Amino acid sequence: MDLSDSAREAAFRREVREWLGDHLTGDFAAARGLGGPGREHEAFELRLAWDRRLAEGGWTCLGWPEEFGGRGATLAEQVVFHEEYARARAPVRVGHVGEELLGPTIIAFGTERQRRRFLPPIVGVRELWCQGYSEPGAGSDLAGVSTRARRDGPDWVLDGQKTWTSLAHVADWCFALVRTDPGGHRHRGLSYLLVPMDQPGVEVRPIVQLTGTSEFNEVFFDGARTRAEHVVGEVGGGWRVAMGTLGFExxxxxxxxxxxxxxxxxxxxxxxxxxxxxxxxxxxxxxxxxxxxxxxxxxxxxxxxxxxxxxxxxxxxxxxxxxxxxxxxxxxxxxxxxxxxxxxxxxxxxxxxxxxxxxxxxxxxxxxxxxxxxxxxxxxxxxxxxxxxxxxx
Missing domain, CATH: 1.20.140.10 (Butyryl-CoA Dehydrogenase, subunit A, domain 3)
Structure with a gap:
């Protein structure tokens, strides 16, 4: 593997460096170095505004294909961007769950309708996402999830609990692995649902950590609803989709x-x-x-x-x-x-x-x-x- 910049990558590096130098100024300069593990509470609204400024400049979802709103950047160019981003001490991003996990999953497994609905707001950082995987009885043993969803006409109705859900308190949507076939065992009968967070039946309780901060949360579903069309992949085929998301992560x-x-x-x-x-x-x-x-x-x-x-x-x-x-x-x-x-x-x-x-x-x-x-x-x-x-x- 040749780690030196090609002529194209060197030009891209200059473009990234100049853009960050021109825009990481004024109010945004105060956000330099903020955010990260145990520090997600730092200047959250300012960092969100910065993410949206990146979107305006075409710097979100770099590796996504252009037809889905990305830039079609090569792996080398994505690495260059991250290197220059670190060198500029730009703030830690707030939209990474949607951009790096859910977006690529929808591109790989979603329907055309799902792509049209969910990808543009991720590119523009207009909707934030959280990941509903772990449960009190199913942490590392993801196949043991017990949160369930049943069909009710045009909707799925969810009941159960997720935990250690990063940034659920600021998220607009959650992608959740739930059991849709009560007779299914382990990874069989699981489905991958997209669930709106701002609705009756969804309760978010921040978990206060040793650091005194609360970027992790418990999420309770009590009759929460999502549209039937918000299943990514096949009903009962959620395990394959969930593993795909972990690969993107x-x-x-x-x-x-x-x-x-x-x-x-x-x-x-x-x-x-x-x-x-x-x-x-x-x-x-x-x-x-x-x-x-x-x-x-x-x-x-x-x-x-x-x-x-x-x-x-x-x-x-x-x-x-x-x-x-x-x-x-x-x-x-x-x-x-x-x-x-x-x-x-x-x-x-x-x-x-x-x-x-x-x-x-x-x-x-x-x-x-x-x-x-x-x-x-x-x-x-x-x-x-x-x-x-x-x-x-």
Missing amino acids: RGVGTIDQQVVFRRELERITELARATGALEDPLLRDKITRARIGLEVMRLHALRTLSSAAEGTAGPEASIAKLHWATFHRGLGELAVEVAGAGGLIAEGPPYELDERQRLFLFTRADTIYGGSNEIQRTIIAERVLGLPGEARP
Whole structure:
């Protein structure tokens, strides 16, 4: 893989850099570096306005085909955009669930009518989405979901509960994996429904985390409704669609994720330099290893994405999840280690966590959500290494 810019990519890089330099100014300049894990509450409305400015400039949904409102950007161009976005310290996006998960899923599995209805508002950041997968009794075991939907004339009626639903409190729509065949077992009889959030029968309860923030939520469906035509894929065929969404989640979106990681590491390095902690050979070694780990993550993502573009990617994406989750948890530990003993103390009223404390606490969950490390190791062992499978009931 040649990682140097071609003439086309170099021109694209200049275009991205110039546009960001021209537009990340005024009120938007105040949003630089804001958002990210444990920090989604930061300047949310300003970041939403920034996302819409990106849409006006044609910088959302870059990799989508042009006929669906995207730019048809190549993988290399998408990587260039994310690199320049990180270099400009532009704010973390708020529309990523729709752009990176739901949109590609509808393009791949949806009907033409669904594409016309749902894709344009994602491109324009006029509708925000959340993901209704996990439940209190079905976290990593996604096939065990029990939220159910039954037909009632032209509608589906939903009852049940989802949990750990990121940004549900600001979302307009939810894509949910639900059981539509009560006689179905495990992944059979599941359907992938698109559900409006602003209606009677939908209750969102924020979950207060260790960080004191609440980007995760519980979502309760009690007679909530959605149109029958809002099933993506076949009724009862939701498992295949849901797995497709997870594949997109571990696609180009991982490059966007690394924007945040790189920014966090840069701030940790700046702190170590300012406090003299960088002179400690052990800490210097850990910071160096973190930089190497981030570069390994980037190169692995590029290799995996290149394989996906050629149609050869498989469960190797689990390696990426295992790597970034473990890396990010270690980055949180490094942040408080660099801060030293004083980093364990809140500065004063109202005793809010600082950036490094929030990073440490939030990343405790990285190796659990989105598929725990244990689940990823099992997938790698069985489907990549070909080892004997676990005994299952």
